[in-house]
Amino acid sequence: MPDETPESTDLTQAGLAFFGAVTASVTHELNNVISIIDQTIGLLDDALAVAEEGMPVRPETLARVSQGIKRQTVRGVEQIKRLNAFAHSADHLRCEVDINALMSNLAGLYQRLAGLRKLSLEFVPSPEPLLITTNPFTAQQLVFLCLSEACDQAEKGGQIKVTCSKNLAGGEINVEIAPVKLVLKKHKELSERLAMAFNETLGVQESDSGLTVTIQHQHQHHHQHQHFKHSRGSHEYASFISR
Amino acid sequence: MDGLKVLLIDDEEELVTTLAERLEWRGFSVHWATNGADAIQKLKISPYEIILLDLKMPGLGGLDLLKIIKRDYPDLPVIILTGHGSLDGGKPEVPEGVAAYLAKPINLDDLIARMKEAVEREHHA
Numbered sequence: 331m332p333d334e335t336p337e338s339t340d341l342t343q344a345g346l347a348f349f350g351a352v353t354a355s356v357t358h359e360l361n362n363v364i365s366i367i368d369q370t371i372g373l374l375d376d377a378l379a380v381a382e383e384g385m386p387v388r389p390e391t392l393a394r395v396s397q398g399i400k401r402q403t404v405r406g407v408e409q410i411k412r413l414n415a416f417a418h419s420a421d422h423l424r425c426e427v428d429i430n431a432l433m434s435n436l437a438g439l440y441q442r443l444a445g446l447r448k449l450s451l452e453f454v455p456s457p458e459p460l461l462i463t464t465n466p467f468t469a470q471q472l473v474f475l476c477l478s479e480a481c482d483q484a485e486k487g488g489q490i491k492v493t494c495s496k497n498l499a500g501g502e503i504n505v506e507i508a509p510v511k512l513v514l515k516k517h518k519e520l521s522e523r524l525a526m527a528f529n530e531t532l533g534v535q536e537s538d539s540g541l542t543v544t545i546q547h548q549h550q551h552h553h554q555h556q557h558f559k560h561s562r563g564s565h566e567y568a569s570f571i572s573r
Numbered sequence: 574m575d576g577l578k579v580l581l582i583d584d585e586e587e588l589v590t591t592l593a594e595r596l597e598w599r600g601f602s603v604h605w606a607t608n609g610a611d612a613i614q615k616l617k618i619s620p621y622e623i624i625l626l627d628l629k630m631p632g633l634g635g636l637d638l639l640k641i642i643k644r645d646y647p648d649l650p651v652i653i654l655t656g657h658g659s660l661d662g663g664k665p666e667v668p669e670g671v672a673a674y675l676a677k678p679i680n681l682d683d684l685i686a687r688m689k690e691a692v693e694r695e696h697h698a
Contacts, residue, residue, distance in 0.1 A: 358629065358656045361656035361677055361678070362585050362588065362656055362677070364677075364678055365585070365588055365656070365677040365678040365679065366585060366587050366588045366591065368678040368679075369588060369591040369592050369595065369678070369679075369681075370587075370591055372591075372595055372681060373591055373594060373595055376595055376598055398587060398591070401587075402587070445631050446629065446630075446631050446634075447631070448631050448632045
């Protein structure tokens with residue numbers, strides 16, 4: 331194991347902080363899901379207690395309890411799938427990744443954080459497939475930093491737009507908050523250090539439309555890959571494909 | 574404690590309506606709000622005897638709303654309901670002016686006991 335330098339320790343800590351922020355947000359939402367299910371079942375218990383005294387449980391109450399629990403179960407499962415996909419994005423330092431799926435998942439995870447700032451978040455995938463060999467965790471971390479800047483700089487009630495597109499070197503993810511021009515402020519230094527750590531194959535640039543995370547194809551070595559796919563119903567929810 | 578007037582504030586509407594209904598079955602008079610601005614409006618219109626407040630809400634967050642409540646209604650007891658294990662990521666600290674702090678999912682009997690304690694403490698103050 332190479333010795334850790336202060337620089338690498340800082341980057342490790344930044345990565346952990348990113349992982350923690352996402353996990354904290356999702357677990358907060360899951361706690362709300364469980365709280366609602368808990369109180370809904372409590373409502374049923376209350377109705378059953380009254381039924382024991384002679385007042386029957388109304389079908390409407392049963393329907394409401396059933397529908398409420400189903401709704402929250404769907405919500406909870408979606409969050410768990412997203413978090414699981416995010417967690418697995420740290421499995422490999424380098425692998426071929428479906429950037430559209432990766433960033434769609436991240437955008438889904440970020441919805442709650444944007445909502446806390448009264449912002450909406452729109453995700454636009456690239457029209458063509460966007461498969462790039464890169465570090466999926468750090469690619470997301472850079473986009474997350476841009477989203478954090480967007481939350482700080484956007485006007486109240488505004489919209490964050492995340493757009494993926496292909497370019498000759500690989501791909502890019504643009505984060506914008508029209509009409510405000512998004513710039514790197516709080517996370518400028520960290521984004522530069524991450525870019526350096528990855529020999530500029532990952533980086534963030536300021537542009538007229540906002541902040542752009544660029545992802546260049548990394549040289550692919552021969553090593554064991556794994557196929558990782560998860561889906562919800564008939565929809566391809568997210569897939570990270572490594573060959 | 575019959576008819577104790579409660580204002581319940583949480584951005585999760587399904588949680589708020591279900592909890593409100595369960596409290597009403599137990600004799601409380603409950604109004605609810607899903608955001609800080611709505612809560613402030615309700616406070617201006619109706620007198621309440623206790624507030625149940627979620628910390629993490631969009632827009633005007635729970636801590637900011639708590640400051641406004643303590644400034645404008647200093648004698649109104651507030652119980653914090655939160656999904657966070659603690660307020661600052663460390664040991665749970667009850668903010669100044671808060672009657673009690675309960676972590677979700679809430680145990681209803683526990684909540685009612687804390688509500689009664691808070692209101693009785695205020696009456697004797």
